[in-house]
Amino acid sequence: MYTGIQHLHSYMTYLVLLGLVISLVVxxxxxxxxxxxxxKHRKLSLLGLIPAHLQWVIGVILYFVSPLGFSNFSxxxxxxxxxxxxxxxxxxxxxIAVVLITVGYARAKRQLGEQRGFKSIAIFYTLALILILIRIPWNAWPNS
Incomplete structure (x- = not known):
C-alpha cells in the first residue's frame, strides 16, 4: 500500500505542475x-487548484503511512x-503552497468581471509554483 501511494504522489506531481502552468498561462x-x-477563466484556474488539493490529501495520507514521515519525527x-x-x-x-493557491483562487472568483482576477491568479499561483519547485525532493523523483 505504501509503495502505491508513494508512486501516486510522485506521478500526481506532473498533473499539479501542468495544471498550475496552464492556469498561469491563461x-x-x-x-x-x-x-x-x-x-470561463475561473474554471480554467481550477486546473491548478483541484490537482493541488488532491495531491495534498494524498501527501497527508503518505505522511502518516511512510516510514520517512511522522513516525520518523525525532x-x-x-x-x-x-x-x-x-x-x-x-x-x-x-x-503553504496549497494555501496560496486556495487564496489566489478565492480572491479571483470574487473578482469576476474585472481584470484583477487574473492578477490574483498570476501572483498567488506563481508563488505557489516556486515553493513547489524548490521543495520537490528531486533526488527521489521516479526515473521512469
Missing part, C-alpha cells in the same frame, strides 16, 4: 491582454537533512 494572457476575468532525525526534508520542510512548504 492568467498572464488575460492580464497582459487587458481581458476581463470571466467564469530530535535526531531533525539533525539529518534528508529526514528533515521529509518530516518538516517538504510538508510545510507544500501546505
Amino acid at each position: 492568467a498572464l494572457g488575460g492580464l497582459f491582454g487587458s481581458k476581463v476575468f470571466t467564469d 530530535g535526531t532525525a531533525m539533525g539529518d537533512a534528508v529526514s528533515r526534508l521529509y518530516i518538516l520542510e517538504h510538508p510545510l512548504t507544500m501546505i
Whole structure:
C-alpha cells in the first residue's frame, strides 16, 4: 500500500505542475491582454487548484503511512537533512503552497468581471509554483 501511494504522489506531481502552468498561462494572457476575468477563466484556474488539493490529501495520507514521515519525527532525525526534508520542510512548504493557491483562487472568483482576477491568479499561483519547485525532493523523483 505504501509503495502505491508513494508512486501516486510522485506521478500526481506532473498533473499539479501542468495544471498550475496552464492556469498561469491563461492568467498572464488575460492580464497582459487587458481581458476581463470571466467564469470561463475561473474554471480554467481550477486546473491548478483541484490537482493541488488532491495531491495534498494524498501527501497527508503518505505522511502518516511512510516510514520517512511522522513516525520518523525525532530530535535526531531533525539533525539529518534528508529526514528533515521529509518530516518538516517538504510538508510545510507544500501546505503553504496549497494555501496560496486556495487564496489566489478565492480572491479571483470574487473578482469576476474585472481584470484583477487574473492578477490574483498570476501572483498567488506563481508563488505557489516556486515553493513547489524548490521543495520537490528531486533526488527521489521516479526515473521512469
